[in-house]
Amino acid sequence: MAINDKKDLISQLKEKGLKITPQRLAIIEALVSNCDNHPGATLIFKEARKKAKSVSLSTVYATLKDFSENGLIKQLEFDRMENRYDLNISDHVNLICKRCGKIMDYHIPEALESRDIARKSGFIVTDTRMEFHGYCRDCLKQPD
Amino acid sequence: MAINDKKDLISQLKEKGLKITPQRLAIIEALVSNCDNHPGATLIFKEARKKAKSVSLSTVYATLKDFSENGLIKQLEFDRMENRYDLNISDHVNLICKRCGKIMDYHIPEALESRDIARKSGFIVTDTRMEFHGYCRDCLKQPD
């Protein structure tokens, strides 16, 4: 599994020459303690505020963008719904329930070989996103 | 291949009980003649206007939404970039170039079995989206 924890994230910040600030630490803690939720910027903002009172929404946006551009986290992009963030940066499928909106990680045994893709189409893959939409177990149980 | 052409789309409209209007025909023609571009709402709007002078942007949005909710087309969703639409509704990978923004379809020989997913996680897959981001052949050739 390639799920980053707090230590991983901090050491990656150092590696990339990004500064360790109280705001970033608060955001990292918020990300880690809500990783199952695949949190969005609003939730991160609220949670990060609890740890460090001085975090602005602008900073949260800038930081999440920085982190995903540097490969620390994955940004899941949606239409008319805020982006969500995933600490699992390995190739995997996000199962997204159309009814309750829950997002789950699904580990795929053998990934599509990006080497095959490069050979066949000359395209170099740097980042994969796979979303399967449908209905989760819980929602299937419930009527309506 | 499951790439819908004009006839397919029209017959699917009838099947679903959706009305055939001049606006929808113009939008369908715009979609079909730009299918390689994976067009967005703005392009569809411009192109559709050429065919039928009376098409509003609101209608384009409403129609593209209707079509994708009814499975006639696939909606590709992005952050801070307009949604794009794909007439290829089969399971396939969209290769998206980070430099020029071009979107290409990549046919995958064996898809991830949604039956496996259902068995292992109780999740019923209704719609798949796979995006691989990276750099296309043309952009790799060019310096800078």
Next chain:
DNA sequence: ATCACAAACTGGAATAATTCCGATATGGCG
């Protein structure tokens, strides 16, 4: 320790894709 400077932070204003709304028009069935 202290300095200097690039990087990060802030809050408010700006942006832009998309949706909403109330009114009007129209396709398709009886």
Next chain:
DNA sequence: CGCCATATCGGAATTATTCCAGTTTGTGAT
């Protein structure tokens, strides 16, 4: 031919995200 559910229209509203200009702050070098 007429009805009515559905589609269309244009403009206003929404909302997540970015931009901006000014201030603060980590961090590496002195």
